[in-house]
Amino acid sequence: MVAYPADVIAELERKANLIRSHIIRMTRAAGSGHPGGSLSSTDLLSALFFKVMNHRPSDPFWDDRDRFVLSKGHAAPAYYATLAESGYFPIEELMTLRKLNTRLQGHPSMNKLPGVEMSTGSLGQGLSVANGMGLAAKLDRKTYRIYCICGDGEMQSGQIWEAAMLGAHFELDNVTAFVDRNMLQIDGPTEKIMSIEPLADKWKAFGWNVIEIDGHDMRQILDACDRAKDTRSKPTMVIAHTVKGKGVSFMENALSFHGKTPNDEEAKKALRELGEDQ
Amino acid sequence: MNWKYASQRKEYGRALIELGKMRKDVVVLDADLSGSTRTADFAKEFPEHFFNCGIAEQNMMGTAAGFAASGKVVFASSFAVFATGRCWDQIRQSIAYPKLNVKICATHAGITVGGDGASHQTGEDIALMRTLPNMTVVVPVDAQETYKTTKTFADWPGPCYLRMSRLDFPVITDPETPFKIGKGTLLREGDDITLVGCGVMVSRCLEAAETLEKRKISAQVINMSSIKPLDEGLLESAAKRTGGFVTAEEHNVVSGLGCAVSCYLAEHRPTPLRRVGLMDTFGESGEGEELMRKYGLTADKIIEAAEEVMKRR
Known part of the structure; x- marks a missing residue:
């Protein structure tokens, strides 16, 4: 296990907090969007873009970059904020989310915004795409890696399990996927709507290297990525246990904030909690 | 009229092999029908560039999108009914919307599929594909034109649909007959x-x-x-x-x-x-x-x- 220095961890946590504040401002300004699942994915995204992945924001199409697919496309606000903080486009542009003529579509569109590797939004499809990227990398004898974040609700769609089979069959050890296990989907708790447990056992049975972590603990996220890198001939599925709405007390585990944005009062309160109300 | 007959599928397989010889960026995907679609011909020559995705067309289209997003020209084949209907949303979301270089080349279109019956026939595939923005749709008239279409698709940017039959079709064109996308x-x-x-x-x-x-x-x-x-x-x-x-x-x-x-x-x-x-x-x-x-x-x-x-x- 690599011992990451405390200042590296603290910086990632600071970035994640900043991204959370962007999510609040963006979704407030847009008046629609998905803050809950964006906040639960934030730490994963921060760890990936600010530490784990090799990428060059000034050269988004650099051949050897690591690839990222946001299968849960509705976490677009978190994704965009992370890309902007990485330097792919100006921070001010974040406030155009969902507005007419914006590059920041409600769900990510690869041909509109630099840094977006794949258009997503219709759930259950991103892992297949990540696998295709993994196969292409192997065919080209390239060593770049592919990262993918799925929602837990997505585990209900059949295509995910088709992709699970393919990833294991072709031994795609260059693919690291995460499931943002925040336990909630639009209509309610996943286990009430359509249970997906025992999730780890399922992925193991499908032939994946499975790692379970606290998806808000930077050290655990970084460690999982390191272990995935060291795993041969198996793709890795990181089950990241998260809290929907993480970081804002009244949004945490609140089903209502899956697809509802904070009003002015709530946004102010949220930013105060995040220490970003200036 | 006295027609000579020739197989579109065979010419598709032949064109794929020629593409495989000419360029390194071509990959071919199939969903457990490679013998029928003739992608098996390509697989035999270029096993490294062929990927059988099993009976999982949705995943095949997503995988194709990932390949295309990585700079590959992807030919994805199955029967027309499965290659268009079963995975239409995947084609829409992951291929047509992002305008990726995936060539959906489907065989066994129409009713001339014959004995398999309505479950395997399709009279809806052209409709399903032509309603998608960014999609090019070609229905070659015969075997020779199928060959030309396949070769043309490799250089034609964006998503394309090629419709082939199971039966041999009357020969209408010859190798010299011009073929151009957008031209009748x-x-x-x-x-x-x-x-x-x-x-x-x-x-x-x-x-x-x-x-x-x-x-x-x-x-x-x-x-x-x-x-x-x-x-x-x-x-x-x-x-x-x-x-x-x-x-x-x-x-x-x-x-x-x-x-x-x-x-x-x-x-x-x-x-x-x-x-x-x-x-x-x-x-x-x-x-x-x-x-x-x-x-x-x-x-x-x-x-x-x-x-x-x-x-x-």
Whole structure:
């Protein structure tokens, strides 16, 4: 296990907090969007873009970059904020989310915004795409890696399990996927709507290297990525246990904030909690 | 008419192998039908560049998108009914919307699939593909044109759909016949009516034109293999010259070639027209030719439609 220095961890946590504040401002300004699942994915995204992945924001199409697919496309606000903080486009542009003529579509569109590797939004499809990227990398004898974040609700769609089979069959050890296990989907708790447990056992049975972590603990996220890198001939599925709405007390585990944005009062309160109300 | 017959699928397989020899960026995907679609021919020559995705078309299309996003030109094959219907949302979201370089090359289209019956036949694939923004749709008239389309697709940017049959089709073109996406071909000149066909129905149009000639009706025949983009210039000049149309396709008359032609004419040059095709029905088991007769995909039906249009001109 690599011992990451405390200042590296603290910086990632600071970035994640900043991204959370962007999510609040963006979704407030847009008046629609998905803050809950964006906040639960934030730490994963921060760890990936600010530490784990090799990428060059000034050269988004650099051949050897690591690839990222946001299968849960509705976490677009978190994704965009992370890309902007990485330097792919100006921070001010974040406030155009969902507005007419914006590059920041409600769900990510690869041909509109630099840094977006794949258009997503219709759930259950991103892992297949990540696998295709993994196969292409192997065919080209390239060593770049592919990262993918799925929602837990997505585990209900059949295509995910088709992709699970393919990833294991072709031994795609260059693919690291995460499931943002925040336990909630639009209509309610996943286990009430359509249970997906025992999730780890399922992925193991499908032939994946499975790692379970606290998806808000930077050290655990970084460690999982390191272990995935060291795993041969198996793709890795990181089950990241998260809290929907993480970081804002009244949004945490609140089903209502899956697809509802904070009003002015709530946004102010949220930013105060995040220490970003200036 | 005495036709020579040739296999579209075989030419598809041959074109893939040539592409494999010429370029390193071609990959081929199939969903457990590689023997039938003839992608197995490519797999044998280039095993590293072939990926069998199993009976999972949705995942195949997503995987194809990932390959394409990584700079590959991807040919993805299955039967037309599965390659378009079963994974339409994956094609829409992961291929057409992001405008990725995936060539969906489907065999066993229409009802000439035969014995397998309605579950494996399709009269909806052209409709499903042509309604997608960014999608190019080509229905080659014969084996030779299938070869040319496959080769052309490799250099044509963005998502494409190629429709092939299970049965051998009459040979209409030769290696020298020009093929261009967006261009139809005038195969026979005539002054009274225009017969516009795609796929196997072009041969039926040519047969119909011969009979019509004997009945003093001068019919011209267009092979409209490029359904999207449609050759509007050719339709315009045909409308000007003949003032009447019959369209013919081995596909539902709803939203196929006939609808594409009618929409253009209705908006730009209203002209009497009749559509010949599957009359909003599923097929059934039987021999291909038997089914063509039972479902009215015949020269006689085209003649009947042409004579009816002549009365309305």
